Amino acid sequence: MSEPILEFEDVDITYRTTGDSDVHAVNSASFAIEEHDYFGLVGESGCGKSTLADSIVGGLDDNGEVTSGKIRYKGEEIQDYSESEFNKKIRWKEISVIPQSSMNSLDPVMKLSDQAIEMAKYHTDLTKAEAVDRLRELFDVVGISESRIHDYPHQFSGGMQQRTIIAFSLFLQPSLIIADEPTTALDVIMQDQILDYINDLKDDWDISMLMITHDISIVFENCDSMAVMHGGQMAETGRVVDLFDRPRHPYAILLQNAFPDVRFPDRELAVIDGHPPQLLDDPDYCTFADRCPWAVEDCRRGAPDPQEIEGDADHRAWCIRADEMEDLAADHLAPATGETSILEEDT
Template identity: 85%
Template sequence: MTEPILEFEDVNIKYRTRGDSDVHAVNNASFTIGEHEYFGLVGESGCGKSTIADSVVGGLDDNGEVVSGKIKFKGKEIQDFSEKQFNKEIRWKEISVIPQSSMNSLDPVMKLSDQAIEMAKYHTDLSKREAVDRLRELFDVVGIPESRIHNYPHQFSGGMQQRTIIAFSLFLQPSLIIADEPTTALDVIMQDQILDYINALKDDWDVSMLMITHDISIVFENCDTMAVMHGGQMAESGSVVDVFDRPRHPYSILLQNAFPDIRYPDRELAVIEGHPPQLTEVPDYCTFADRCPWATAECYDGAPEPVDVGGGDDHRAWCVHADEMETLAAEHLSTSRNATNILEEAHE
């Protein structure tokens, strides 16, 4: 295990509302990202993934608040940083973001070269020429002709805009990049190209990544470790191989088996019935219990604690039935792909 670059320790995040009840978006979230590690965070919309990302860079809405727990970046607690501290010590310089909507992230009335100069002005000692030269180099990294650095964002396609955001995310040579659904608005061919560029960064840059997505297959193909979330709670975490080959949380199992597999075209896909709960109170139960085919009364008796489930040292599941889940869900796992074999085939 490398030295941790980002640590979440029992973090709770809520949003205040105008009504009587707050929204408890994240509850007792814990995970660690090591140096030069790609970490995937998976879950359906509304489970708390983007809230976690926003909390890392001080980007929560005005009504959002980290109410307890610790967020550590390179060993230093940052959950109580002021806006000034985030701007001075964290944003872009140490942690940058690749958002899902590139059009909303690029200034439509400024040339891209001018946006690079503006970034350099507030965060570095680079001259205007040096800033433009750095952007030119980064355009080459993401496969955009260097001659396009003086264009406006509207002159680029959606895929080129997203590659431009990747270039800007590398501009200040950060230690951690947060990719929040980076391919959502792109067609499947461009999605593949963007993921190729993101993967190439791992070999050529000394950078870690937090990749947030609802698509478990993207995490499996691009990350080293991962965590699965449901209803504001952690469900499972570990290496992608452990979570894929030996899932121990019902949501992980059903989510994995809800995706089609070309190797098993006749396999019946799993269906996750129901909807996530409205978290107007701190959940003192497993938030997946109402949707879980294996739920028992014990699942409603307190929020689940992490259980070590074997395999890798850090493979954990937040489920009271984790130790017996392999047997309980045998019918769902019988035709699952073996992650280790697929990884070996991919590298042949």
Template identity: 60%
Template sequence: MTEPLLEAEDLTVQYRTSNGLLTAVSDASFTIEEGQYFGLVGESGCGKSTIIKAILGGLDDNGRITSGKIKYRGEEIQDLSDEERNRELRWKEISWIPQGSMSSLDPLQRIDEQAIEIARTHTDLSKEEIRERIERMFDIVGLQKSRVSDYPHQFSGGMQQRALIALALFLKPAVIVADEPTTALDVIMQDQVFKYLDEIKEDHDTSMVLVTHDISVVFESCDKMAIMHAGQVAEVGSVVELFDNPRHPYSILLQEAFPDVRYPDRDLGIIEGNPPQNMGNVDYCTFVDRCPWAVDECRKNSPPLESTSSSTSTEPHLASCLRKEEELKVDRANERSLRGDVS
């Protein structure tokens, strides 16, 4: 059996604060395969960006991985130095599309100059090879090749985002990490950006980690997903399986909070309460105070991420809930409104 392309295994990340250790990620696990688009979903503050920073080696100075592993092609990478990451991984193996295009491109450098700087740090490509590659990537993302010598301010916001995607791709990485890549774009430009990303997937067999709070974008664009709540991975599986057969209460309630074109008059659900601030070790379900189906046992142990018996997909379907095998009653005939009773 081949190794996953990228893997997090029981990953815990903590930050030093004036009040003690804040646990941003607790025992998080998931795998990403070659050519797979993987969505990482959850509310703001749930730990998505912390996981991405841990993968990229970009944690803040007060943050550190306290346990667990991150593997790339079967090799542990969590303890690599910056020099080792630059030499072995960054840009040519794992690249990054940051959230804000307006603040991510150097305003004093032309795009091709930025490409040359990246490539010379991480490869032995000649200047001619670098320009040829960035021009090809511009063409793929729908920008004129002649614009590679323009400054960022000469692009619109959508064009800057596509230029960032071109820079992330031009060294042919195996994995793209996209952190809310369309947040600042209007819905038409969002659709265009994801169209380009889909074309790249087909043409280059590139994998992507899409980090977002918008579960509907993941359902539309990804093959597999993980849903996070307050530092814990609540559920992992194929997007089809998690859409049709969610097994964690947070997954169910999160879907109810998003509009469905099939039921335009349906009232959207509300997840009451706020995520907890996890100080020290986390030995309970972080959703317990917001969960309508919680029992006393949920407060005593952190539920393991385990397979569900109801999966209809070849992709493993995992959930971290003591009641994951119970069928939560959802009245789909009445616009999928949640009843709140359990069989």
């Protein structure tokens, strides 16, 4: 297999606070995104998704730091890059970000065409006219009339602003796009439309995608591989088809049960009780243990190591009982009927 475009190996990320304890937002994160893959990162609010994404482009808040582990982009270690190194080598050209609060990421007092010219000035040899032409082409890609390129951001609806951000994220032809909750602020119809645009990029552009969301069904429908996080820890990673058919971490299983599934049209949607712990200490226990119906003493005695799931390539669950889950959670898992799943219908 070719080298992953992005790889996390045992990465810890901590925020210093003014209190007694630091926030251990991400602990021992490990996963790899293969070239051209769309990779979904899913987990509930506060589990560390944006922290993880920010660390890839040097965008952590000032009190945040990668304290151990390695982040490799195209094989090169980038976890110790300075802000200027990130800006020079990585941001926009290699990796661009569609941020969680993208409504604010356009300059409200600058015409979009001027924002394109600015971007081109700092990162390319394009002339002003070429930069504007490029934006025109990209507006076409995201379905906005090119006659709007001289507008100000506030003249656009939320969905158009989001499509504009996608256009800008493509401006320097990056290899990887990080989309942090790209549709959360939009209504359902616009969400579908934006996801369609993001999916179309896959065919026409040579990119990989890290798509962050709290909605596991978005990942199932749009991604090739995925990771589930809970309480600052990895829960499960692997190919989407494998996690869809054979989830082996209790949180991934319950999360899947919390969203509608065509295989269980009559199933009541599950609610996952409780909350993840506040990560004020280095979690030397499974952060899902207090919410897990199948937890045992040992789950609280150490952070779980990843277990390889037999028969699946690159499928791992951070649960000491992963190999028992098929039996323990039988009521929650899809029956092995061999019926076509929604994933297979799509391909």
